[in-house]
Every structure is written in C-alpha cells, then in structure tokens.
Amino acid sequence: MTRSAFSLRTIELDLPAFAAALNRRLHEAGVPTTAERAARFASALELVRPVARRRLYCTARAVFVSDSSQLRAFDSVFWSVFGDREPPPEPDDADTSSSPEQPAAAEGEPRSGAAADGGFADSSKPHAGDDVRDAVVPMVASDEEVLRGKSFDALAPDELAQLYALMARLGVATPRRRTRRAKRDRRGERLDMRRTLRGSMRTAGDPIRLARRRRRVVPRRIVMLCDISGSMEPYARAYLQFLTSAAGSGPRAEAFTFATRLTRLTRALRSHSPERAIQRAAATAPDWSSGTRIGEALKAFNDRHGRRGMARGAIVVILSDGWERGDPALVAREMERLSRLAHRIVWVNPRAAARGFAPRAAGMAAALPYCDAVLSGHSLDALEEVVEAIACDEPVAPAMTQATPEEEDWASATPVPGSSVAMPSGYGPSRGRTTPGWGSDGGE
Amino acid sequence: MGSRDATGDSAGEISHLVPDVETLARRLAAVDYLADEGLATSMYLSLRLPQPLLLEGEAGVGKTEAGRSLAGVLDTPLIRLQCYDGIDAAEALYEWNYPRQLLRIRLADSAGEELSEDDLFGPEYLIRRPLLSALQHPGPRPAVLLIDEIDRADDDFEAFLLELLADAAVTIPEIGTIRATHPPVIVLTSNRTRDLHDAVKRRCLYHWIDYPTPKREVEIVRRRVRGVSETLAVQVADAVARMRDSDVQKPPGIAEAIDWVAALDLLGVERLDEAAVERTLGSVLKYGEDQEAVRAAGLAKLMAP
Numbered sequence: 066m067t068r069s070a071f072s073l074r075t076i077e078l079d080l081p082a083f084a085a086a087l088n089r090r091l092h093e094a095g096v097p098t099t100a101e102r103a104a105r106f107a108s109a110l111e112l113v114r115p116v117a118r119r120r121l122y123c124t125a126r127a128v129f130v131s132d133s134s135q136l137r138a139f140d141s142v143f144w145s146v147f148g149d150r151e152p153p154p155e156p157d158d159a160d161t162s163s164s165p166e167q168p169a170a171a172e173g174e175p176r177s178g179a180a181a182d183g184g185f186a187d188s189s190k191p192h193a194g195d196d197v198r199d200a201v202v203p204m205v206a207s208d209e210e211v212l213r214g215k216s217f218d219a220l221a222p223d224e225l226a227q228l229y230a231l232m233a234r235l236g237v238a239t240p241r242r243r244t245r246r247a248k249r250d251r252r253g254e255r256l257d258m259r260r261t262l263r264g265s266m267r268t269a270g271d272p273i274r275l276a277r278r279r280r281r282v283v284p285r286r287i288v289m290l291c292d293i294s295g296s297m298e299p300y301a302r303a304y305l306q307f308l309t310s311a312a313g314s315g316p317r318a319e320a321f322t323f324a325t326r327l328t329r330l331t332r333a334l335r336s337h338s339p340e341r342a343i344q345r346a347a348a349t350a351p352d353w354s355s356g357t358r359i360g361e362a363l364k365a366f367n368d369r370h371g372r373r374g375m376a377r378g379a380i381v382v383i384l385s386d387g388w389e390r391g392d393p394a395l396v397a398r399e400m401e402r403l404s405r406l407a408h409r410i411v412w413v414n415p416r417a418a419a420r421g422f423a424p425r426a427a428g429m430a431a432a433l434p435y436c437d438a439v440l441s442g443h444s445l446d447a448l449e450e451v452v453e454a455i456a457c458d459e460p461v462a463p464a465m466t467q468a469t470p471e472e473e474d475w476a477s478a479t480p481v482p483g484s485s486v487a488m489p490s491g492y493g494p495s496r497g498r499t500t501p502g503w504g505s506d507g508g509e
Numbered sequence: 510m511g512s513r514d515a516t517g518d519s520a521g522e523i524s525h526l527v528p529d530v531e532t533l534a535r536r537l538a539a540v541d542y543l544a545d546e547g548l549a550t551s552m553y554l555s556l557r558l559p560q561p562l563l564l565e566g567e568a569g570v571g572k573t574e575a576g577r578s579l580a581g582v583l584d585t586p587l588i589r590l591q592c593y594d595g596i597d598a599a600e601a602l603y604e605w606n607y608p609r610q611l612l613r614i615r616l617a618d619s620a621g622e623e624l625s626e627d628d629l630f631g632p633e634y635l636i637r638r639p640l641l642s643a644l645q646h647p648g649p650r651p652a653v654l655l656i657d658e659i660d661r662a663d664d665d666f667e668a669f670l671l672e673l674l675a676d677a678a679v680t681i682p683e684i685g686t687i688r689a690t691h692p693p694v695i696v697l698t699s700n701r702t703r704d705l706h707d708a709v710k711r712r713c714l715y716h717w718i719d720y721p722t723p724k725r726e727v728e729i730v731r732r733r734v735r736g737v738s739e740t741l742a743v744q745v746a747d748a749v750a751r752m753r754d755s756d757v758q759k760p761p762g763i764a765e766a767i768d769w770v771a772a773l774d775l776l777g778v779e780r781l782d783e784a785a786v787e788r789t790l791g792s793v794l795k796y797g798e799d800q801e802a803v804r805a806a807g808l809a810k811l812m813a814p
Contacts, residue, residue: 113529131713245595374703
C-alpha cells in the first residue's frame with residue numbers, strides 16, 4: 066500500500082474526528098458499530114480517496130452497514146453528519162448512457178482528473194426505490210415512525226411477570242423434520258466411512274465394526290404473525306408475551322407483528338429479559354393499535370420472507386381476529402400462497418371463544434379454507450390448546466370449508482367458552498361436509 | 510492480521526492491478542460486469558483491506574456474477590461453493606481418500622511394516638474440497654472463493670466458516686491449521702431466506718445490490734446478448750422495469766431481462782409487440798399468477814411509451 070499516492074489531507078475535513086462522530090451517531094441511531102468497524106473505516110479511508118461525498122458515503126456504507134435494514138438509519142445519520150440533510154442525487158442517467166467510460170459522479174464537486182473516468186453503472190437511487198428499500202423491515206426504528214411507538218408494557222408489572230412465567234412453561238414445540246445433516250448413530254442408515262476406517266486400523270485394515278450415521282431430525286421452524294391492530298388491543302399484549310416465550314424457544318422461531326404494515330420482531334424478542342424484549346418490540350412496531358390490513362400484511366410476508374424460504378415447511382401461526390379493512394379477496398389469495406409454502410397454518414382468533422361465533426369477519430371467512438386449525442387462544446388454558454395444535458404433526462388436512470359465513474354449524478357445535486376449537490383435520494363437526502378444494506367459492 | 514506480511518506479494522499484485530476504485534470499475538466493465546459506484550467501492554475495499562464481501566439483493570441482480578467477474582478481473586480461478594441444507598466440512602473443506610488409505614493399510618500389512626496414524630492421515634490422502642483448494646491456491650494472485658447462497662446452509666456451517674473468514678485459515682484435526690499463502694478473495698452471497706449470524710456479518714463488508722436503472726440495464730443486456738438491437742433492449746428494459754413496479758410475486762431480475770432478450774433475439778424479434786411478449790412471457794415471469802396479472806393489466810401497457 067503506497068500511502069503517498071493518496072491525498073487525504075487536501076480535503077478540509079478532520080477525518081479521525083469525522084469517523085469518531087459518525088461511529089457515535091450511528092451507534093445512537095441503533096446501527097451496531099464497534100471499535101473494530103471504526104478502525105476498519107480508517108483503513109478504508111486510506112485506501113479510497115474520498116474525492117467526493119458520494120465516494121465517502123459508499124466507503125462508509127460498505128464498512129458500517131451489515132444489513133439492508135440498517136440502510137435507512139445509516140443514510141439519515143450520514144447525511145446529517147456530513148453535508149446536506151438530503152443525499153445528493155446519484156449521477157444522472159443522461160451523462161452515462163452511451164459508454165461506461167464516463168464520469169461517474171456528477172455532484173458538482175471538482176474531481177481530480179485522473180480519477181474522473183469511472184465506469185460505474187448507476188443503480189437506482191438509494192432512496193428512490195420504496196419498493197426495494199421498504200422490502201426490508203428495519204430492525205432499528207429509524208426515523209418517522211418511532212413517534213407512533215406506544216409502550217407495550219402498560220400492563221401492571223407484576224401481572225406481566227406472572228403471565229410471562231406461566232407462558233414460559235407452555236413450552237412451544239413444533240413437529241420435526243429430517244435434515245440432510247447426519248450424526249453418529251449406532252443403527253443409522255448410512256455408513257460413516259471416516260470412523261469406520263479409523264476403527265479398522267486396529268484390526269489391520271479390516272473394517273470389522275461399521276460406524277454409521279443417521280440423518281438428524283430437527284424441529285420445524287415456527288413463524289408467528291401477530292395482529293396488533295386496534296380491534297386486537299385487549300389481546301395483543303398477552304399474545305406478544307406468547308410470541309416472546311415462543312421466540313425464546315430456539316433459533317427456529319420467527320415473529321412478526323402487523324396492523325397496517327408488517328414488522329419483524331424476531332431479533333427484538335430474542336432476549337433473556339421478557340420486559341426488555343417487549344419494550345424493544347414496542348419500539349420496533351410503529352403501527353401499534355391502528356387499522357388492520359391482513360391481506361397486505363400477508364402479502365408483504367409472502368413477498369419478503371415466505372417466498373424466499375422462511376415459510377417453507379414451517380408451522381405458521383397467525384394471531385388475528387380477522388377484521389379486515391382491505392379486500393378479503395387479497396386475504397384469500399395470500400393465504401392460498403402461504404398454504405402452498407407452509408407445513409401447517411394455525412389461526413388463533415380470540416373471538417372464536419364467543420358463544421355462537423361464526424367467522425363473519427370478512428378476512429377470517431376468506432382465510433378459513435386455508436387454515437389447518439382455528440383456535441381461540443383467548444386465555445392461558447386456550448393457549449395450551451394452541452401449543453398442542455402447533456405440536457400436532459398430522460398430514461395437512463384438506464382445507465376446511467365454510468359454505469357461507471352465516472352457517473355456523475362447526476362453531477356453534479362447540480359452544481363452551483374457552484374451549485372452542487375447530488380442527489378441520491377430521492374431528493370437526495362439519496367433517497362430513499368437507500370437500501377438498503371447494504374452499505374459496507363458498508367462503509367469501 | 511498477522512498474515513499480511515506473508516502475503517505481501519499477492520497484495521502487491523492486487524494493488525498493482527486495481528490501484529483505485531475507478532480502475533476496478535473499468536476492469537469489471539471490460540469483463541462485461543457493470544458495477545455502480547457503491548458496489549465497486551465495496552469490491553475494491555474487499556480486495557484491498559482485505560476482507561470478505563457479503564452481497565445481498567433480490568434474486569437475479571448479479572450477486573454470483575459479481576464474484577465471477579472479480580475472478581475475471583484478477584485472472585484467477587473462481588472456486589465456487591454452492592451451499593445447501595446439510596452441507597458440512599466433508600463436502601466444503603476436505604475428505605479423506607478412504608480407498609487409498611485402505612490400500613495403504615493393506616500394503617503396510619503385507620510388507621509387515623508399522624503404520625502410525627500420522628502416516629495415514631497426511632496431506633497425500635486428503636481430497637481437497639472448494640474451501641481447501643481456495644486456501645491452497647498457489648498464486649501469484651489469490652483465487653476468488655464464491656460462497657454462494659450461504660443462507661441455504663444451516664447455522665452450524667456458518668460457525669464453521671468463521672475461522673476461514675477471519676484468518677484465511679482452516680483447522681483439520683489430524684493435520685493442524687492450514688493457513689493460506691495467498692488468502693483468497695472471498696465473496697459470500699445471500700438471498701435473505703434467514704438472517705445470518707452477527708459473527709459472520711461482523712467479519713464481512715456488506716453491500717445490498719439494487720436493480721439498475723433502465724438505461725444501465727439496456728447497457729448490461731446489450732453486453733450480455735451480443736448483436737441485439739438497441740430498440741429491443743430499450744423496450745425490454747422498460748417493460749421489465751414496469752413489471753417490477755407492478756404487483757408481481759417475483760419481480761424479474763437482470764438475469765430474467767437477459768434471458769428474455771436472448772429468447773426474443775433467437776426468435777428474430779426486432780421490436781417488442783404483444784404477440785412477441787405473449788410468446789416469450791415464460792422467460793421473464795416464472796409464476797402463472799404473475800403472468801396472469803400482467804396479462805390482465807394488458808400486455809400493451811408494458812410497451813406504452
């Protein structure tokens with residue numbers, strides 16, 4: 066590395082101070098920064114001549130950002146520390162259209178001649194693409210939506226602790242699946258050559274004892290989607306507790322909340338202290354107790370996470386009353402997509418506990434054909450049933466059909482509050498009328 | 510970072526080849542990979558710091574291609590490790606050559622010589638899998654190691670990679686630690702099916718690859734499909750941009766745009782029209798629902814000025 070070639074000093078900026086300030090501000094904004102990264106930034110600056118702010122920005126971004134969800138927070142911090150509030154526009158299309166051998170940065174800042182011909186493709190602006198940028202759920206509450214953050218911990222602290230202690234004992238477990246990874250097993254189906262051979266050295270190369278391996282069995286992933294809209298408010302806190310205890314059950318748990326938008330809580334909930342987890346979740350979910358758009362939330366989940374593999378073979382638990390502000394047809398469509406990916410879908414609807422419950426809520430009715438189980442989960446006892454349903458590993462049953470929302474035979478047949486359970490996989494009262502694939506025409 | 514001294518010559522080679530970000534971008538363009546400034550800066554830092562580079566982005570935006578092009582720029586082999594569920598050290602790093610070991614045991618037995626474990630578990634009985642071959646690449650310039658779709662592997666495998674990412678070294682219990690003489694340029698790609706562990710991210714530079722602007726996409730497409738008319742490339746880039754904006758489950762990436770243009774070119778289409786789109790829609794939209802959605806909105810809309 067030839068230091069002399071670089072002209073860092075010509076920039077009228079105290080780089081160490083700038084680096085330190087940036088590091089601190091990023092940390093305050095919730096972007097995880099370490100001394101290691103700051104040091105790396107310093108060496109990066111020695112390598113890259115920050116001839117323009119844009120270059121400085123790219124350098125800092127490459128070093129400090131470790132997830133696309135941090136980009137927004139990073140951008141706002143960077144441009145507030147350095148230069149305008151708004152990032153300068155990316156080089157315009159007009160001057161880079163014909164050839165790659167054209168100036169890359171067009172920010173009006175003079176650039177040294179030797180460095181002036183870039184060859185950069187101008188990708189879409191880092192701020193313009195709402196579709197791409199918003200395709201990532203920010204882990205850190207970055208800017209405008211924090212103000213709507215309402216504290217989750219409004220429950221009395223002792224109640225909260227009690228409830229949590231009880232819920233922690235629920236022990237959420239999912240059915241298992243075989244992985245491709247093998248482990249030692251005396252009666253495994255595969256030969257373990259490495260160990261067999263090593264053993265055979267003792268017997269002059271004759272493999273007398275065959276070591277075996279068996280494919281490992283792991284629990285399936287559990288994905289929980291919790292409705293925190295206004296209509297769910299009385300239940301949402303308790304359900305969040307449930308999410309916390311289930312999310313703590315292992316690395317294969319994912320938790321989301323939704324009302325008007327989908328927020329990923331997995332990281333926020335992964336904490337040893339439930340109170341802190343819930344506080345963090347409150348800071349993360351900006352749409353607490355607003356309206357519901359189940360269809361859009363499901364679509365967002367399918368597009369961003371489910372399709373990519375999170376929902377594949379997973380147990381999906383949806384906690385919602387099914388009051389949909391948007392188009393129920395969208396709920397049906399997205400539930401169908403989800404049901405093609407997921408191993409089982411368990412819908413927890415606290416209103417199912419009510420006497421004479423019928424899935425009249427448009428969203429619930431639309432979703433019903435694609436649910437493998439619908440449970441109330443409105444009390445701790447009822448939540449235990451939910452846990453059972455999650456652990457249940459029956460083959461996915463033909464979707465339950467509900468001829469019209471007015472016919473409520475399966476719901477009213479189990480009128481006992483607290484235990485209203487509809488299991489479509491065989492022992493629901495409407496079993497005889499269940500027709501596979503009949504679903505969507507009648508349910509809406 | 511003690512490995513820096515031992516690798517002075519390969520670092521010198523790289524700094525000679527890519528003295529600055531602009532040169533790297535130009536050299537990438539010379540192998541038909543058009544990187545924007547952010548990506549070029551990240552790749553440059555990854556080469557020079559040196560530090561593994563983690564690339565994320567939608568499917569088909571050129572993550573894998575970035576690694577391949579980097580190998581093209583350095584004129585070194587690309588060693589690719591495709592990750593999958595259940596991949597382990599025996600498939601990624603090394604495996605012992607059992608038949609050969611067995612023969613050796615037999616040989617020693619018949620010759621009546623004493624055979625120790627060290628004889629049997631030596632380098633000559635080692636089968637090198639991608640990670641080990643990347644570490645033992647003879648140089649003079651380092652190999653490019655592409656660890657593709659790391660999110661498909663499980664978290665045990667991530668933990669296994671940490672030593673490689675941090676120190677460009679691996680430990681084989683029977684032999685000891687193998688340190689790279691020319692530490693490979695490591696590019697990891699992920700489709701975000703799950704979050705990677707922080708320990709992995711901490712050791713990497715990170716870049717999120719966006720879709721390019723339509724104009725840039727035209728250029729990429731024309732470089733990848735030689736001889737295609739500019740009119741067609743522009744029309745396809747516009748149509749693809751509209752599909753991305755519309756309500757489709759899987760927005761087409763650059764890869765799909767290239768496939769589409771190649772398909773149209775093969776059919777002798779010179780201007781995009783409804784009939785041509787209808788015939789070739791399957792090369793750009795891979796979900797029946799997406800095709801339906803685009804048809805319902807009207808294929809003509811894709812070509813509206």
